[in-house]
Amino acid sequence: MFQIFLRFFSLGLVSFGGPAAHIGYFRQTFVQELKWLDDKHYGSLVALSQFMPGPGSSQVGFAIGYHRGGLLGGIAAFLGFTLPSFILLFLLAVTSSQWLDYSFTQGIIHGLKLLAVVVVADAIWIMFKQFCQRKQAKLLMVMSCVIILLQPSMLMQFGLLIAAALVGRHYLSGEREHTAEVATERVKLNLFYLSLFVGLLLASLVMITLTKQTGITNLTELFSQFYQVGSMVxxxxxxxxxxxxxxxxxxxxxxxxxxxxxxxxxxxxxxxALAAFLGAEIWVQQPLIGALVATLAIFLPGFLLMLVALKSWHAISARPQVTGAIAGVNACVVGFLLAALYNPIFISAVLSPLDMALVVLGFGLFKIFKPNIFILVAGFGVTGALVGAFIG
Incomplete structure (x- = not known):
């Protein structure tokens, strides 16, 4: 268990670049170097993480740990990979009052907000090309974006995801070639973890409905909010x-x-791991408890669903209607992300023609030269600080 934890902790210290980069780091370490599993098995875990809601790269890491050491191995992998970012974001949250008001740090934060515009725009571009190739998928993307821009709410997003799954099931189901073995293979889901996932989701929905007028006033409500998000992403x-x-x-x-x-x-x-920052900011009376509850809640649904389907993924993925439903959901979430690019990201970050110029320049350099994310973070942070000092 300690070996699993240590391997993932070392990756958690250096894994910049987002989920796609994390998948590459995992393959290099666990397939090519350590040979804990082969390429075929690893590819199936990556595919399963795309099929399930939740944090894609962390789910792959959890599954590798599970493959190596059972449930405790999966937990050790999650703790190791998440701990560095959790600690950093928690410390940034609890010390924010000491450094956030300085003009220098405000400039850095503004520069990083501009970087967020670039990164999310690039993610939308990549996801659009991957998930919106057919006309029906493009239409789902456009309609989900329009509706969320006009009616931004958690309930509306949940309803759109269900509608997109139904549309995708009927109109985006591709023909799949089945071997006789796959066609007759039974899907054997782990009902304990499925019941736990559904029970917690229903309880969180009830809790959010009962308390939506008063906001987050106790840790149960905090858990419910983040658990619901983790169940839908x-x-x-x-x-x-x-x-x-x-x-x-x-x-x-x-x-x-x-x-x-x-x-x-x-x-x-x-x-x-953003949940650590938000949990500490929301639950200011005990920020560490708030960070821990929010982080556990947002990761838990994805891990429970991985445990539900790990042993039956081959049979599940062979069913065209299932893959069609997921295709519809993927197209819908591209629309959600496009709406989020406008509100809150763009309208909160781009406040002047200079800001827009920096976004365009950053996006162009990002697409042309594909620099390391650490270089982008440093570049936008320094630029934001300089602009704040000499112009702001």
Missing amino acids: FGGGHVVLPLLQSSVGDAISNDQFLTGYALAQAVPGPMF
């Missing part, structure tokens, strides 16, 4: 942004939210 990474903003928007200011998101770009590890 398909694609992981930046897709968590619009759902989190809708869910906890009343409990935290837009500026605090975007500061946390900007800082999450600057630390290694999973984007979902």
Whole structure:
């Protein structure tokens, strides 16, 4: 268990670049170097993480740990990979009052907000090309974006995801070639973990419905908000942004939210570790408890669903209607992310023609030269500080 923890902890210290980069780091370490599993098995775990809601790269890491050491191995992998980013974002949250008011740090934060515009725009471009190739998928993307821009709410997002799954099931189901073995293979789901996932989701929905007028007033409500978000995020990474903003928007200011998101770009590890920053900011009376509850809640649904389907993924993925439903959901979340690019990211970060020029320049350099994310973080941070000092 300690070996699993140590391997993932060392990756958590240096894994900049988001989910796609994390997948590459995992393959290099666990397939090519350590040979804990082969390429075929690893590819199936990556595919399963795309099929399930939750933090994609962290789910792959959890599954590798599970393959190596059972449930405790999966937990050790999660703790190791997430701990560095959790500690950094928690410390940034609890010390924010000491450094956030300085003009120098305000400039850095503003520069990182501009970086967020670039990174999310690039994520939308990549996801659009990957998930919106057919006309039906493009239409789902456009309609989900329009509706969320006009009616931004968690309930509306949840309804759109269900509708997109139904549309995708009928219109985006591709023909699949089945071997006789796959066609007759039975899907054997782990009902204990499925019941636990569904039970917690229903309880969180009830709790949120009962307390939506009063906001987050206890740890149960905090857990419920983040658990619901973790249950609905398909694609992981930046897709968590619009759902989190809708869910906890009343409990935290837009500026605090975007500061946390900007800082999450600057630390290694999973984007979902943003929950540590938000949990500490929301639960100020005991920030460590708030950070722990929010982080556990947002990661838990994805891990429970991985445990439900790990042993039956081959049979599940062979069913065209299932893959069609997921295709519809993926197209829908691209629309969500496009709406989030406008509100809250763009309108909170781009405040002048100079800001827009920096975004265009950054996006162009990002697409042409594809620099390391650490270089981008440093470049936008320094630029923001300089602009704040000499112009602001």
